[in-house]
Amino acid sequence: MIKNLTLKQKILTIVSLSLFTIVVTSFLSLMTQKEIMIQEKKEKLKNVVEVGESIIKYNYKLFKDGKISEDEAKQNAISMIKSLRYNEKEYIWINDDSKPFAKMVMHPTVPALDGKVLDAEKFNCATQIQVGVDGKEIKTDGKKNLFNAFVEVTDQKGIGYVSYDWPKPIVGGGTTKELYPKLSFVKKFNEWSWVYGSGVYIDDVDIAFYSQLKTLGSFVLLMLCLILLISYLVNKDLNEKLSKFQNGLLDFFSFLNKQSAKSVDIEIDSKDEFGVMANIINENIAKIENGVIKDNALINECVSVVNKTKDGYIKNIRIDETANNPELNELKNLFNGLLDEIEKTLEEINGALNEYANSNYSYKLNFSKNGEFGFTIDKVRILGDELSNTTKTFLENGLLLQNSANILKDAMENLTNASIQQAANLEKTSAALEQMTANIASNTQKAQIMATEAHEAKEATKEGNTLATKTVSSMVEIEQATNAINEAVSTIENIAFQTNILSLNAAVEAATAGDAGKGFAVVAQEVRNLANRSAEAAKSIKLLTDQAKQKANDGNSIVKLMIEGFGKISDKIEKTTNLVIEVTNANKEQMSGIEQINDAVASLDKMTQENAKIALDTDSISNEVLKQADEFVFEAMKKEFIGKNELINQSSSKKVQKQIVTNKFLDNKQVQKQPTKTHHKIEHKSKETNHEWESF
Structure with missing residues (x-):
């Protein structure tokens, strides 16, 4: 599929994939940052509520040690927690785990709720619960009673998180009509059936997220314009250079087909890959042009030699020119060899040489000639x-x-x-x-x-x-x-x-x-x-x-x-x-x-x-x-020569004598060995000698 695309389509494909990758990576990074901000708020809430937990456990210990009564311990804990503040206005409240609706034990900013059953319609705002610190976040229908949700998560694992929508306090008194997302962390003190916790607004997380998302959109748009501009310039440059390549190659093919007398160089003077390829192609065109001239010279000389051979001339009639084409040079050598094979004497000489090439040095030439051929035959026989x-x-x-x-x-x-x-x-x-x-x-x-x-x-x-x-x-x-x-x-x-x-x-x-x-x-x-x-x-x-x-x-x-x-x-x-x-x-x-x-x-x-x-x-x-x-x-x-069989027979006899001498030597060595206190058998192989010595 990709190989059928044009160069322009391939460039656009690469650009599109790059831009898509940037957008997806940036969006995932923003989502991860948002989750980190939520986790930081959760951890901060957990640390604040643990302060209240230490106060409750301390007063409970005083009660268990008999230093104060249980009522005094509860009042002391309520009084201490009620005075706690962080972030100037955030606080810790306490409610019980009554069913079907919880009852407020202490609310620092709205004391009118103390002792009341929390079943009002405005409390039906819980949107998500999480049992435990690492539990799964479970969505609700948005109408679940907030304090019942607190009791539910603490009944299961003693701690948990609850998300809900709640109005914000206004400076000078009162609250907003709009609802904002808020997150609370709650824990349970089983000895007194108390559920205590604290909450913070998390709408600032969404604000920061959407602000960064807007910045990302602007960045992607700018990158898109920049990439498209660069793609256009690159595509234009490639098309111009490819056109020059095409024209230059067409001129070269015209020269090869003998439609023109000389080829034309590809005129690309850039320093990129196209410029390098153009220089390489121009150099090879020049070499090929010179090679064609040499090939033509060899062909002309070959025609002249053939004409002389037809007239009966053989000696010293050979093709001397050298072509650029290896195949033409091979043809020249074969043609010269053909001239050498005309005479019968040369055929006999070639037969003897072939025997020697096959390692049969016992072959003998059984004929003789005078003159130059006779001299050659004598030399082959001596060889x-x-x-x-x-x-x-x-x-x-x-x-x-x-x-x-x-x-x-x-x-x-x-x-x-x-x-x-x-x-x-x-x-x-x-x-x-x-x-x-x-x-x-x-x-x-x-x-x-x-x-x-x-x-x-x-x-x-x-x-x-x-x-x-x-x-x-x-x-x-x-x-x-x-x-x-x-x-x-x-x-x-x-x-x-x-x-x-x-x-x-x-x-x-x-x-x-x-x-x-x-x-x-x-x-x-x-x-x-x-x-x-x-x-x-x-x-x-x-x-x-x-x-x-x-x-x-x-x-x-x-x-x-x-x-x-x-x-x-x-x-x-x-x-x-x-x-x-x-x-x-x-x-x-x-x-x-x-x-x-x-x-x-x-x-x-x-x-x-x-x-x-x-x-x-x-x-x-x-x-x-x-x-x-x-x-x-x-x-x-593997070779055949005079006296081969005699040498083989002599060698077999010497091997038998050598084996007899070796056996006697080994028998004498065995007799001369003296036993030691502990006998160790040593097995030795020649190929393992180095290994044994290194181990020793």
């Missing part, structure tokens, strides 16, 4: 003899090289196997020596550490004896300190209670400050949490001090027993120190001997690895030589 002798020598050398390469390959494989086995044994020996060296070094180090620690232990026992004596008097001081700690704990409990009250007041002030106080509200909550933990820690400290007092009395008795034990320990440590010193000296002597052995093994291992590497390199070379020898023999076997 056949030389090729036969050369091929025979080639096969002899190939067979000899093949035999030698096989012997070298077998020897290198045996040497490589032995090197790998020796390297493996040295590795085990080296590893054992390294482990032994490490163990002795570790023993020596530990013995030195033991001697040091024994000395330190002896000194420590002396200090312990002294400290034990001081501990008795410290126990008495500890008992006096615990009494003082108990008095300080009582003071901490009083401070924690006062801090809790202050953090609560700070949370209320932070909520009143709106967004600016959001961070301070978090700090106030953390302060309240710290105050509670301080009170609990104070109780724990008091319990621990009582236990410490009892433990101090027990410690008094234990210290007296410790003083007697320290004296016995000091004597035992002194004996142990002497034994550790003797062990340390013995380990040092062993360490010196093992290090000398380890150095010798390392040197031997290095030389073994170098030998194995040399063996591997030699084995690789022998494989390559054997491969080349096989190729030499294979190529020589």
Whole structure:
């Protein structure tokens, strides 16, 4: 379908698709931005309502702790929430979950609603509900009771969002007649059957959306005009250049058809692709024009040679001109070859040459001639003899090289196997020596550490004896300190209670400050949490001090027993120190001997690895030589020459003798092998040698 379109239609198609893509992408971006603005408002509502939640839970906790009655807790919570404001005029209300219609518990701006059943017609305005924070948004018929919708979403998951249409307050009092979209977030406090929440108007989101949509429309219109202008200019330029191309090619075809004496260049001097193509085409037209002239010269000479051949002249009558056309040059060569094939002698010579080309060097020319043809026949006969002798020598050398390469390959494989086995044994020996060296070094180090620690232990026992004596008097001081700690704990409990009250007041002030106080509200909550933990820690400290007092009395008795034990320990440590010193000296002597052995093994291992590497390199070379020898023999076997069968018979006899010698060599090697402590079978293949050595 696309290939049938004109260039203009293709350009318009690209422009249309580009413009459509810009419009769709921009519209989707606007829709995404609108959704982000709605989500920001939802998150802000959620944070505000959570402030009210913290106030309700705090007063409920005071009630549960028995500090205030339940009615007092409810009134305190209502009073605190009623005074909260954000964005200067937004608030939090509270209603219950009564059926069939909810009842208003507290409305900060319309106190006349407090205690009334919310079944008025104006409340039938809910347009959409969302159960939970991530629940599905469900449309309503627009006549659902607003507060029943609040109760419905909180009964299912405790929280949710409700959208509805509501008038806006007017500065100075009253509300607008028009309804505006509004969004509320509500939560439920099950212990008191309260549903509390807050709402914000979201009509500003639609205003911003339509403003950006208008801007997008203007931008798209401008882009459309710009793209159409550019498309027109590009299309005009392309049409002019294509017309020049067409005229130039038509002139060139007229020259090829011999309708004109000379071709005309395509006159496009731009730097774009058309200009580059025009230059390339002009260059090729010039080359083709020169080629046609050369082709005509060859054809004229060919006519002259044919005329001379008709008169009986053959020798030195050849076509010498060279055409630009490869096919004409081939025709010239074939015509010259035809002249060479006129004579019977030349046919015989070609027959002999064909035999040699097919690798049959035993073919003989069975006739002779005088003159130049006789000379040529003698040379061809000599050529056949030389090729036969050369091929025979080639096969002899190939067979000899093949035999030698096989012997070298077998020897290198045996040497490589032995090197790998020796390297493996040295590795085990080296590893054992390294482990032994490490163990002795570790023993020596530990013995030195033991001697040091024994000395330190002896000194420590002396200090312990002294400290034990001081501990008795410290126990008495500890008992006096615990009494003082108990008095300080009582003071901490009083401070924690006062801090809790202050953090609560700070949370209320932070909520009143709106967004600016959001961070301070978090700090106030953390302060309240710290105050509670301080009170609990104070109780724990008091319990621990009582236990410490009892433990101090027990410690008094234990210290007296410790003083007697320290004296016995000091004597035992002194004996142990002497034994550790003797062990340390013995380990040092062993360490010196093992290090000398380890150095010798390392040197031997290095030389073994170098030998194995040399063996591997030699084995690789022998494989390559054997491969080349096989190729030499294979190529020589494909040819026929004098003495071929004798060489094949001699080669078969040498292979049998070589196999006998190799078997005897391997049998002797097997007998000479001596068993080691652990026998390891090593399977070796020439092609895997490098891999095995790298693994080792």
